Amino acid sequence: MQLPENLKKYQDATPEEKDRRLIQGVTGALYDVFNFQPWMVNLHDIATGLSKKCRWNGQIPGDEIFSVAQHSVGVSRLMGPRPEYRLMGLLHDASEGVMVDLITPMKREMPDFVAVEDHVQAVIYTHFDLSITPEMDRALATADRLCLEYEANEFERCWTHMQTDRKFTEVFDMPIMGCADSKRLFIAEFNSIVTEILTS
Template identity: 40%
Template sequence: MGTEFTGSWLATSRGGMWSIESPQESQVYLEDIAAGLSRTCRYAGQISEEVTFYSVAEHSVIMTSHAHRSGLIRTRSEALCYLLHDGSEAFFGDMPTPMKALIPQFRVYEDLAQSVIFSAFGLGPDMVARIKPDLKRIDTRVRIDEREVMICEPALSAGREALWRQDPSLKPLGITPALLEPNLARQVYLEAFAWALDALPDDLGAPRAVRDAGRYLAERGVAPKLPDFTPSHAKEASCMPEFSPC
């Protein structure tokens, strides 16, 4: 394992080192990302007492699953953009958005880490920019579904109203999070990654991080699967009056 880093660094699940100030593509490994995202709780862990855990890994798979069902994911690069869109949180955790606004330097390091992770998997800035508008909208919409399950009042209504002030047309995705514990969330994340590498047309070639990910998944016999988080009895999101703004 490499020990290349400059200045402050963080230990990774593999025993490697992640440079906070000067991350390199050689420091990017799927197993570290899966470990960090599956053990990081969304909403800074401030979820209702009835909900034990909700990981960034599960959130990423939910978004990928919805985008694929919606026809927005057709190639390997598009799937990896969704699965890795919060990749930096594997190392830095899920800092709440209001905190990021108060600590601008944190966002600098987070954006740098995210850029390096994307690049390591062959996802260039033009490719990411093309996918970003749809990805951001799904990321915003899924918060309505997530918060309904795990945020209590009055914060639930306040957060919903804040989203609608930004965009009154927002609708939930109509999904139900499985609320997987970390080990299961990690498995589901790895299975979704294996699905992206196995089932979709390869428009990336073989960047080092992709080659290593494929080898890692094959060695562990990870089956390629992409779950569907939409309940069979669920109404279409556009027909859910309880989510309509007043």
């Protein structure tokens, strides 16, 4: 998959520089986010990373995390009945499982980071044979925002223009899970959606 123009500057690195920027997943797989390719995608590594990253920059009450993996399952379940939409919802933050995430105010000031993240995300969608349409993007924006509001209510975060006072745990009838359980949930959700796609 071709790199976007604004990332091609990273191809000029020396072999030593390229070697130093390799990231190793928990499976042992090595990948380079600056030249990310579909064959580098590993669901286990993605699920591991997402299950250990806390939403809300970690600034939530209590001593436990609320993982991006569990958030992703919530978004998936808000995407409607079509399995390809649900798969997009499940994978919409998958780049964060490969990379680190940054809070939105920082991303606004770091266009190169956003370009790398967008490229990694696009490669992941390609790997899983997802062709993203504008309609899917609109559905994702709606589902992601609604899930975020459920989380805000769950963790007592105050926002303006809230559309709901319902909480994540009551909407999805699931507890806030630890890393291991949220990883298993993410993988089980993926397997269920892909089975539906393959048998429909």
